[in-house]
Amino acid sequence: MATRSLLLPAALLSLLGGQLAVAIDLTATDADSIKSAASTIVYDMMSYYTGNNTGDVPGNLPDPYYWWEAGGMFGHMVDYWYYTGDKTYVDEVVQAMTWQAGSGGDFMPSNQTKTEGNDDQGFWALAAMDAAELNFANPNSRDTGTTYPSWLAMGQAVFNEQLTRWDTGTCNGGLRWQIFQWNNGYNYKNCASNGGFFQLASRLARYTGNQTYVHWAEKSWNWFADSILYESDTHKIYDGTSDTNNCSDADHTQWTYNYGLYLGGLAYLYNQTENEKWLTHVHGVLNQTVNTFFPNGDNIMVEVACEPYSTCTTDQFTFKGFTLRWLAVVAQLVPTTASTIWPLIQATAVGAAGQCDGGNDGTTCGMTWNTTTWDGTYGVGQQMSALAAVQANMIYVNNLKAPYTTATGGTSKSDPSAGTDTDGSGSSSGSGEGAIYHRTITTGDRAGAGILTAIMLIITLGGSAWLVLF
Ligand SMILES: *[C@@H]1O[C@H](CO)[C@@H](O)[C@H](O)[C@H]1NC(C)=O
Ligand SMILES: *[C@@H]1O[C@H](CO)[C@@H](O)[C@H](O)[C@H]1NC(C)=O
Ligand SMILES: *[C@@H]1O[C@H](CO)[C@@H](O)[C@H](O)[C@H]1NC(C)=O
Ligand SMILES: *[C@@H]1O[C@H](CO)[C@@H](O)[C@H](O)[C@H]1NC(C)=O
Ligand SMILES: *[C@@H]1O[C@H](CO)[C@@H](O)[C@H](O)[C@H]1NC(C)=O
C-alpha cells in the first residue's frame, strides 16, 4: 500500500511498445454484440485478479486497489453471469466472496478490519445482495470444509452490524465513515456509508418484505434528506460532512456513485412499498443525476468532478460503473423511468466500448467515454465501469427479470439475526437496534492502525483525504 506500485497484467506489460487501435464495436441493442464486448472487457478486468492463484488471498486485488474495490468488482461479476449467461468465472467469484465474508458472513475479515470503513463493508454487502437477488450460485456450492451463510444472510449480517453503529451522539444520527475511532475519517459522515446502508436496508426490505428494514430505510433517508448532504429543492447530493462542525457544512463534491446509491435505494423502496412519496424522490434524484452527469448533450455519462480535469484517482475510476448498474435496476423497478434511462445507458455503453482501444492488446479501456481516442488511463476501475455500462444492456435486449425476492422465486434463506452473534474475528456482537458495537481493541491493533493511517495521510497529502476510501 505504501508504494502504490502498479502490478500490470501481462497484456499491458508492453504498453509502451506501440499502440494497436482495435476498440470494441458495440451495437447496444444486439445481444451477441453486447455479450462479445462484455466478454472482452471482463477478461481484461479479471487478468488483474490473482486471488485464485495458489498461495494468494481469494477476493483481494493487488496494489493499488483497495479491498472495497474488489467488493465492487465482484458485484459486477455476479451481474455479468446473470446478464450474459457466461459461467466462466462463477467458481472464482463464489470463492472470492465467501472467503472475504467469512463464516460469520459479515465481511469483517481480520486482515481488513483495522482500516475497514462502513462504506467498504457496504460495497461487499451489496455484492452479496446482487447474488441473493439474481439466484447466483450458492455460497456453499464449492467444497471447502467451511459452511457459509446464505447471500441474503450476509446482507442481513452487515445490516445488523451497521445499525448498531447508527450514531445519535452527533448530528442527530447517521453512520460515520469509519468504524473505528482511531481511523482517520471517523468524524466524517458520508454518503458512501449512509447511502450504502440506505440501499442495503431498501433491498432487504424488498427481498424479505420485513417492515423492520422499511423502517430503517426510511429513518436513514430522513436523516440524509434533513442533513446538509442533500438539497431537497435541487436534489443535489454532496459527498460528506464532519461532526466536528455539528455537520453544518459539507464537502460539496458530487460523485456519480453517491447519486447511484440513493437512487437505487429509492427505487427498491418504492417498488416494495408502492408509496408515492418514494416515487417523487426517485424522479427528483434521477432528474438531477441526468442534469449533473450527462452534461454534453450526447447521453454519455461523465464523472464531472475529476474526468474533465484528468484528476480521477484509482477509486474514482470505478464510480460511474456502480451508478450505471443501479440505473438499469431503477429502469426495471420503476418502469416509468425506463424511457429516460435506456437511451442514456445505450449511448454511454457505445461510448465506453469505443474507449476500450488502448494498451498493447488494443482493448484496454480508458475513462473518457465521449471519444474513441484512448485517454491513456487503464486499470480495474476503468474495466469495471465499461463492463457495467455494456452488460446492463442485456436487461433491455433480453427483457431480463427484475431482481428476485422471496415472493418471486428468490431462494436465498433469511436469517434476521445474522451478524448479531459472530465469533471474535473482528466482528460485532450485539442484538439489533440499540445494541452497542464492541470489538475488543488490542494495543497491537491500535499500533497497526496508526501506521496505516499515517501511510494514508501521506498518500492523500495535497488532495482531500475524504476522497480516498479505505
Ligand atoms: C483462476 O480463474 C481463471 C478464470 O476462471 C482461470 O483461467 C485460472 O486457471 C484460475 N487459476 C487457478 C490457479 O485456478
Ligand atoms: C490474511 O492474510 C494472510 C497473509 O497474507 C493470508 O494468508 C490469509 O489468507 C488472509 N486471510 C483472509 C481472510 O483474507
Ligand atoms: C447541531 O445541529 C442540530 C441540527 O441542526 C441542532 O438541533 C443542534 O442543536 C446542534 N447542536 C449544537 C451543539 O450546535
Ligand atoms: C428537473 O430538472 C430541471 C432542470 O434543472 C428542473 O427545471 C425541473 O424542475 C426538474 N424536475 C424535477 C421533477 O425535479
Ligand atoms: C467530452 O467530455 C469532456 C468532459 O465533460 C468535455 O470537456 C468535452 O468537451 C467532451 N467532448 C465532446 C466532443 O463532447
Ligand SMILES: *[C@@H]1O[C@H](CO)[C@@H](O)[C@H](O)[C@H]1NC(C)=O
Ligand atoms: C416493481 O418491479 C416490477 C418488476 O420490474 C414491476 O413489474 C412493477 O411494476 C414494479 N412496481 C411498481 C410499483 O412500480
Ligand SMILES: *[C@@H]1O[C@H](CO)[C@@H](O)[C@H](O)[C@H]1NC(C)=O
Ligand atoms: C424482521 O426483522 C427483524 C429485525 O432483524 C427480526 O427481529 C424479525 O424476526 C424479522 N421478522 C421476520 C418475520 O423474519
